[in-house]
Amino acid sequence: MTAYATFHDLDGASVFITGGGSGIGAALTEGFLAQGARVAFVQRSDASAFVAEMAGKYAHAPLYLPCDITDIPALKDAIAQAAQAHGPITRLVNNAANDNRHNVADLTVEDWDAYQNVNLRPHLFTAQTAAPMMKAAGYGSIVNFSSISYMLGMAGMAGYVTAKAAITGLTRALARELGPDQIRVNAVMPGWVLTQRQMDLWATPDVLAAHLDRQCLPEHLQPRDIVDAVLFLSSQTSRMMTGQAMVVDGGVAVSG
Incomplete structure (x- = not known):
């Protein structure tokens, strides 16, 4: 999947990804498979x-577990099934999200809760479930997907933006609490990644051109650009990095 680096310690690693069958998630699944991981x-x-496509390209087909991540007992059960199939989870990637646009004036309490239930709540409970496995293994890496949307104060998606801001805080809290067990927790903060969903729903020529003008690098982000950052944070190559929020956005947001 990546043409840039091989992370030898990911070969054979047991990896669990939320939303790993489409968009950025599918690219992540393939990226780990290409490293030899069991996903x-x-x-x-x-x-x-x-899954059938991946089975034809790599030594190990990914294990697909149908699940609504807002159903926490079902999500925990899926992690247990993954561990039974591939061994204890040592790499966890919380990728799944819902970035549907919505106006503040139209939000109901149920809508608000729904955005937090899909975009934020699973990150805590997947970590809670996988952490004992990582502790027993002597190490682990959790990568949470945040977003630069809250750094930019984007309108039209308050529920999503709020959840993504909270993920950065959760990442730092988990890094501090789980660090004594050699479990690292970091966040990736992507810019606008042009998945097929983004292209179908929001990427008009004018909007694309305006966004590119905001980047330092004159090239739109593709899913593969996020994969390499996640592989790095999941590998022991980054073994002394934790509690960090890595921005991958072509130079839109300024951090540090």
Whole structure:
């Protein structure tokens, strides 16, 4: 998947990814498979065709576990199934999200809760479930997907933006609490990654051109650009990095 680096310690690693069958998640699944990892992922929509495609390209097919990540008992059960199939989880990637646009004036209490339930709540409970496995293994890496959307104060998606800001805080809290067990917790903060969903729903020529003008690098982000950052944070190559929020956005947001 990546043309840039091989992370030898990911070969044979047991990896669990939320939303790993489409968009950035599918690219992540393939990226780990290309490193030789054993990957399990959950996805609400059918990912059978993707699994068949991966089975034809790599030594190990990914384990697809249909699951709605807002159902926490089902999500925990999926992690247990993944561990039974591939061994204790030592790499966890919380990728799944819902970035549907919405106006503050129209939000109901139920809508607000729904955005937090899909975009924030699973990050805590997947970590809670995988952490004992990582502790027993003597190490582990958790990568949470945040977003530069809250750094930019983006309008039209308050529920999503709030959850992504909270993920950065959760990442730092988990890094401090789980660090004594050699479990690292970091966040990736992507810019606008042009998945097929983004292209279908929001990427008009004018919007694309305006966004590119805001980047330092004159090239739109693709899923592969996020994969390499996640592989790095998941590998022991980054063994002394924890509690960090890595921005991958082509130079839109300024941090540090």
